[in-house]
Amino acid sequence: MSAPDRRRRMSTITDVAREAGVSVATVSRALRGLDRVSPRTRERVFKVATELDYVASPTATSLASGRTQVVGVVAPFLTRWFFATLVSAIEKTLRRHGHHVLLFDLEDEAYDRRLPLSQNMLWKRVDGVITLNLPMTDEELELVDRLGLPLVAIGTPVADRPNVRIDDAHAMRLATEHLVSLGHERIAYVGAVPSNVAHIQTPQARLDAFRDVMRSHGLAEHKQWILGSDWTADSAAHDTRTLLAAPDRPTAVAAASDEMAIGVMAAARALGLRIPEDLSVIGIDDHALSNVLGLTTVRQDVAAQGRQAAEILLQALGVDAPGGTATEVVVDTELVVRRSTAPPGS
Amino acid sequence: MSAPDRRRRMSTITDVAREAGVSVATVSRALRGLDRVSPRTRERVFKVATELDYVASPTATSLASGRTQVVGVVAPFLTRWFFATLVSAIEKTLRRHGHHVLLFDLEDEAYDRRLPLSQNMLWKRVDGVITLNLPMTDEELELVDRLGLPLVAIGTPVADRPNVRIDDAHAMRLATEHLVSLGHERIAYVGAVPSNVAHIQTPQARLDAFRDVMRSHGLAEHKQWILGSDWTADSAAHDTRTLLAAPDRPTAVAAASDEMAIGVMAAARALGLRIPEDLSVIGIDDHALSNVLGLTTVRQDVAAQGRQAAEILLQALGVDAPGGTATEVVVDTELVVRRSTAPPGS
DNA sequence: CTGAAAGCGCTTACAG
DNA sequence: CTGAAAGCGCTTACAG
Numbered sequence: 001m002s003a004p005d006r007r008r009r010m011s012t013i014t015d016v017a018r019e020a021g022v023s024v025a026t027v028s029r030a031l032r033g034l035d036r037v038s039p040r041t042r043e044r045v046f047k048v049a050t051e052l053d054y055v056a057s058p059t060a061t062s063l064a065s066g067r068t069q070v071v072g073v074v075a076p077f078l079t080r081w082f083f084a085t086l087v088s089a090i091e092k093t094l095r096r097h098g099h100h101v102l103l104f105d106l107e108d109e110a111y112d113r114r115l116p117l118s119q120n121m122l123w124k125r126v127d128g129v130i131t132l133n134l135p136m137t138d139e140e141l142e143l144v145d146r147l148g149l150p151l152v153a154i155g156t157p158v159a160d161r162p163n164v165r166i167d168d169a170h171a172m173r174l175a176t177e178h179l180v181s182l183g184h185e186r187i188a189y190v191g192a193v194p195s196n197v198a199h200i201q202t203p204q205a206r207l208d209a210f211r212d213v214m215r216s217h218g219l220a221e222h223k224q225w226i227l228g229s230d231w232t233a234d235s236a237a238h239d240t241r242t243l244l245a246a247p248d249r250p251t252a253v254a255a256a257s258d259e260m261a262i263g264v265m266a267a268a269r270a271l272g273l274r275i276p277e278d279l280s281v282i283g284i285d286d287h288a289l290s291n292v293l294g295l296t297t298v299r300q301d302v303a304a305q306g307r308q309a310a311e312i313l314l315q316a317l318g319v320d321a322p323g324g325t326a327t328e329v330v331v332d333t334e335l336v337v338r339r340s341t342a343p344p345g346s
Numbered sequence: 347m348s349a350p351d352r353r354r355r356m357s358t359i360t361d362v363a364r365e366a367g368v369s370v371a372t373v374s375r376a377l378r379g380l381d382r383v384s385p386r387t388r389e390r391v392f393k394v395a396t397e398l399d400y401v402a403s404p405t406a407t408s409l410a411s412g413r414t415q416v417v418g419v420v421a422p423f424l425t426r427w428f429f430a431t432l433v434s435a436i437e438k439t440l441r442r443h444g445h446h447v448l449l450f451d452l453e454d455e456a457y458d459r460r461l462p463l464s465q466n467m468l469w470k471r472v473d474g475v476i477t478l479n480l481p482m483t484d485e486e487l488e489l490v491d492r493l494g495l496p497l498v499a500i501g502t503p504v505a506d507r508p509n510v511r512i513d514d515a516h517a518m519r520l521a522t523e524h525l526v527s528l529g530h531e532r533i534a535y536v537g538a539v540p541s542n543v544a545h546i547q548t549p550q551a552r553l554d555a556f557r558d559v560m561r562s563h564g565l566a567e568h569k570q571w572i573l574g575s576d577w578t579a580d581s582a583a584h585d586t587r588t589l590l591a592a593p594d595r596p597t598a599v600a601a602a603s604d605e606m607a608i609g610v611m612a613a614a615r616a617l618g619l620r621i622p623e624d625l626s627v628i629g630i631d632d633h634a635l636s637n638v639l640g641l642t643t644v645r646q647d648v649a650a651q652g653r654q655a656a657e658i659l660l661q662a663l664g665v666d667a668p669g670g671t672a673t674e675v676v677v678d679t680e681l682v683v684r685r686s687t688a689p690p691g692s
Numbered sequence: 693c694t695g696a697a698a699g700c701g702c703t704t705a706c707a708g
Numbered sequence: 709c710t711g712a713a714a715g716c717g718c719t720t721a722c723a724g
Contacts, residue, residue, distance in 0.1 A: 007494035010469065012717060023695045028719060036693055057470040059408040060717035063700045068405065070448070078434040079634065081425065088424040091451045100471070102416070103447045105437045123356065124403040124701095125446070148353035233638045259635075266638045270685075288425065289605075289635065292579045292612045339616075358701060369711045374703060382709055406701035409716045470717095 011052040020048040031056070062124070071313060072126035072149075074104045076114055076134050080231075080259070081287050082302055086132050086154060089306030097314050097321045102126055106134070116140060122147055128313045131158055135200055150316035152309045156201045162316075164309045164329040168205035169212075171298045171333045175254050175282045176213040178296070178335055183343045184252040184280060187214065188225035188243060190236050190264060191256025203231075206256045206284070225250055229260055236263030237270075244271055244279065251344035252280035258287035258297055265295065265340060276342035286336060294339035305331050357398040366394040377402070408470070417659060418472035418495075420450045422460055422480050426577075427605070427633050428648055432478050432500060435652030443660050443667045448472055452480070462486060468493055474659045477504055481546055496662035498655045502547045508662075510655045510675040514551035515558075517644045517679045521600050521628045522559040524642070524681055529689045530598040530626060533560065534571035534589060536582050536610060537602025549577075552602045552630070571596055575606055582609030583616075590617055590625070597690035598626040604633035604643055611641065611686060622688035632682060640685035651677050 017024040022041060030037045030045040037045075048054075062068045071094055075083045091101045104121060106114040117140045122129065129144060133155030136144075141159055144151055150161075157163040179187055189210050193203040207226070214221050225243065229235045236255060243249060244267060255261035261283030268279045275281060283290065286299035308331070311323025363370040368387060376383045376391040383391075394400075408414045417440055421429045437447045450467060452460040463486045468475065475490060479501030482490075487505055490497055496507075503509040525533055535556050539549040553572070560567050571589065575581045582601065589595060590613060601607035607629030614625045621627060629636065632645035654677070657669025 008492050010493070014717080024718080025696080025720085026694060029694090032719090038693055041693080053465070055465050055469050057409075057717055059405060059414065059470045060700090061719075062405040063403075063409050063702085064717075064719040066700075066719095073449075078437070079427065079430045084425045084430040087449070088451050088453065091424070091449055092453075095450075100467070101449045103419075103433070103437055103449045104441075105434050107434065107438075119399070119401050121446070123401050124405045146354050147356070233635050237638045262635060263638050266640065270640065289579050289608060292583045292609050294612065294616065360701075370702080371704085371712080372710060375710090378703090384709055387709080403701055406716090407703075409718085410701075410703040412703095412716075 011054045013054070013056065015052055016045065016049050016054050019052065020045050067317075068125060068127050069098055070100045070102050070126045071310075072102050072104060072122055072129045073132065074106060074117060074129060074134055075132040077107045078103075078105045082257075082285065083132055085302040086306040086309075089303040090130060090310045093307045093310035094314070097319050099127075099314065099317075099319070117143065119143055119147070122149060127317055128152075130154065130309050130313055131156075133200070133202065134158075150313060152313045152316070154305055154309045162309075162312050162325075162327045162329075164305045164312070164331065166300045166305075166331050166333050168202050169209040171284050171300065172206040172209035172254070172256070173213055174298045174333065174335045175284060176210050178337070178341065179252045179254060179280060179282060180213065180217050180219070182252075182280065182341060185219050186250040186344075187219070187252045187254060188222070188227065188240075188250040189254050189256075190227045190229050190240055190260050191231060192226050192228045203256060210254055222250075229256075231257055231260060233259045233263035233266070236260035237267040238263075240264050240267050241271070244268055244273060250279075252282070252341070255281065255283045258283035258285035258290045258295060261295055261297070261340075262287070262289065262293060265293065275340050277346055280341040280344070282341055284333075290336075291338070296338045296341040297336050298333050299336045300333050301331055305329075357400045359400070359402065361398055362391065362395050362400050365398065366391050413663075414471060414473050415444055416446045416448050416472045417656075418448050418450060418468060418475045419478065420452060420463065420475060420480055421478040423453045424449075424451045428603075428631065429478055431648040432652040435649040436476060436656045439653045439656035440660070443665050445473075445660065445663075445665070463489065465489055465493070468495060473663055474498075476500065476655050476659055477502075479546070479548065480504075496659060498659045498662070500651055500655045508655075508658050508671075508673045508675075510651050510658070510677065512646045512651075512677050512679050514548050515555040517630050517646065518552040518555035518600070518602070519559055520644045520679065520681045521630060522556050524683070524687065525598045525600060525626060525628060526559065526563050526565070528598075528626065528687060531565050532596040532690075533565065533598045533600060534568070534573065534586075534596040535600050535602075536573045536575050536586060536606050537577060538572050538574045540574055540576075549602060556600055568596075575602075577603055577606060579605045579609035579612070582606035583613040584609075586610050586613050587617070590614055590619060596625075598628070598687070601627065601629045604629035604631035604636045604641060607641055607643070607686075608633070608635065608639060611639065621686050623692055626687040626690070628687055630679075636682075637684070642684045642687040643682050644679050645682045646679050647677055651675075 013024045017027045030042040108114050128150040131153045136158050152162045154164050227239050253264050265281050273279045283297045286297050314321035315325050359370045363373045376388040454460050474496040477499045482504050498508045500510050573585050599610050611627050619625045629643045632643050660667035661671050
């Protein structure tokens with residue numbers, strides 16, 4: 001900006017054509033590796049293009065071809081570990097195949113509300129869309145259809161689009177069974193869904209699975225031990241305090257995410273409870289901090305989910321990329337036992 | 347994808363012109379709010395545009411105008427809280443002013459190395475660039491100059507481009523002075539720079555400030571108490587273990603970031619040390635988890651830095667946005683005392 | 693194998 | 709205040 005203006009006129013396809021003594025059509029074909037170009041011509045074009053630092057204008061290419069080589073990635077938040085990790089993996093996968101990420105953070109000031117996707121964001125701007133754990137409204141789905149954009153959903157499924165996720169029920173079953181197998185009977189749960197977001201699948205599926213396991217072992221379910229939360233560590237710590245301070249407190253807590261589990265551990269420690277002696281805590285994710293904090297958890301490979309979603313979308317775009325055209329990918333989860341769980345009163 | 351193809355032909359400016367009975371030039375002017383259009387004409391054009399669901403093709407607009415309304419945001423990582431928070435704030439600010447974020451995650455497989463920015467990523471793809479704590483090579487700078495792209499740097503400054511950051515030295519001085527004022531004399535430091543990334547300003551500035559404060563109070567500096575780290579909680583925990591297990595361990599640790607401080611706290615607890623009785627720990631950031639973990643820290647407003655950088659860039663792009671044309675913004679920091687610090691042996 | 697020409701859908705002087 | 713026309717820089721049939 002205050003820097004000296006060293007801006008140069010960038011060369012265009014016409015410059016290359018003139019310099020190489022061929023037509024622009026031939027330059028276009030040669031550079032894009034299409035056939036029907038003689039080896040000698042192609043070589044000469046490449047040489048000239050390099051000399052002139054020629055890079056095709058994506059803007060002109062897009063107008064002519066109708067493709068932008070850009071994928072819209074739509075997230076309800078960005079600052080949470082799960083979403084940032086997905087975006088990072090998607091970006092790297094797409095770039096490796098010549099595509100770019102246009103990012104949309106739909107987080108709104110108001111909790112539990114989000115900005116809607118609009119034609120303005122997508123039309124002639126992206127070739128496809130990846131949603132991150134984001135239920136789509138009918139209007140949004142209609143829009144994406146109308147624009148003819150392929151879509152891949154990570155987490156929360158979207159209509160009958162390809163979907164990449166973990167088995168939420170299975171993950172929570174692993175977590176709960178782990179606590180039960182240690183001998184816990186008084187188990188609380190953090191991460192129930194507020195009724196106004198009941199359309200998001202993950203929280204509901206995890207809660208249902210928790211209940212199933214409890215029931216299958218004949219364990220009592222205390223209504224007041226099922227806690228809601230906005231899925232942050234802060235809120236989990238806050239919401240859980242009263243419960244943990246009570247004399248008849250639970251001996252274990254299953255949290256629907258590691259961030260909430262970390263909040264629960266902190267709340268417990270602040271009350272003088274020892275972990276795992278006085279309270280066992282388990283989460284789901286294997287968050288970047290879980291290892292160091294000694295949190296037992298059910299690990300999911302988030303980056304792998306981002307990678308696979310990107311590959312499926314690339315396939316749909318006709319790009320020669322690895323990965324099949326799978327319509328449903330369920331990524332494995334695994335129990336990782338660390339220091340936050342033990343038999344009750346141990 | 348497997349969804350029924352409801353794709354519709356989207357209407358173009360020609361459709362609107364025909365329907366409104368005016369020329370495409372008039373439609374263009376009317377819709378963009380340029381003057382020299384009669385109110386009646388403008389109204390009619392708007393009405394028709396709405397009826398036809400007309401949205402100008404960004405791809406055609408870009409080719410004709412030379413502007414893409416897209417800003418490249420370049421990060422060395424995405425999965426760390428600081429960077430994700432910046433990107434989120436930038437995205438929202440830009441979108442509010444009709445601009446979009448094209449995201450580049452330059453993290454490489456190899457630690458301490460990163461992918462280079464190339465003409466391919468930027469040319470006719472973005473109108474400007476925001477770098478997130480990213481030193482630029484001479485080649486990259488030359489490229490950005492050549493393409494005539496305005497650039498705003500957050501954190502690590504870039505040549506003489508506008509820069510938004512905190513005062514790293516001041517932040518670490520606040521942290522260290524806090525420990526000293528509590529009576530600590532045996533203070534270790536985590537977050538020294540590997541020599542191969544010594545060109546990144548933040549780590550060096552914080553370490554220097556720590557040393558200054560120690561010296562100014564006549565406190566001994568133990569060489570083996572200055573620990574390197576890759577700035578993750580895991581590595582901080584690992585690197586700090588030996589130190590904390592020694593009989594002549596420090597009574598306090600100043601970490602150059604909260605994530606590292608969290609690692610130190612975890613390592614200490616794993617060794618049976620109580621915080622803050624046996625060890626005080628302080629960080630810098632006010633990470634999303636710091637509050638719940640009771641970490642004393644020096645808070646920086648990361649979102650504000652993202653917002654301001656975006657506003658400065660918008661100004662440089664000639665967009666009517668708030669914020670001045672400042673060339674250097676230093677955002678305030680403040681000490682936040684929580685439960686991880688106390689007088690030694692308290 | 694190669695080129696001339698139309699076309700993608702806008703914006704921008706220039707005339708009037 | 710409005711329109712005709714050139715131009716942005718490519719890709720894509722179509723001829724040859």
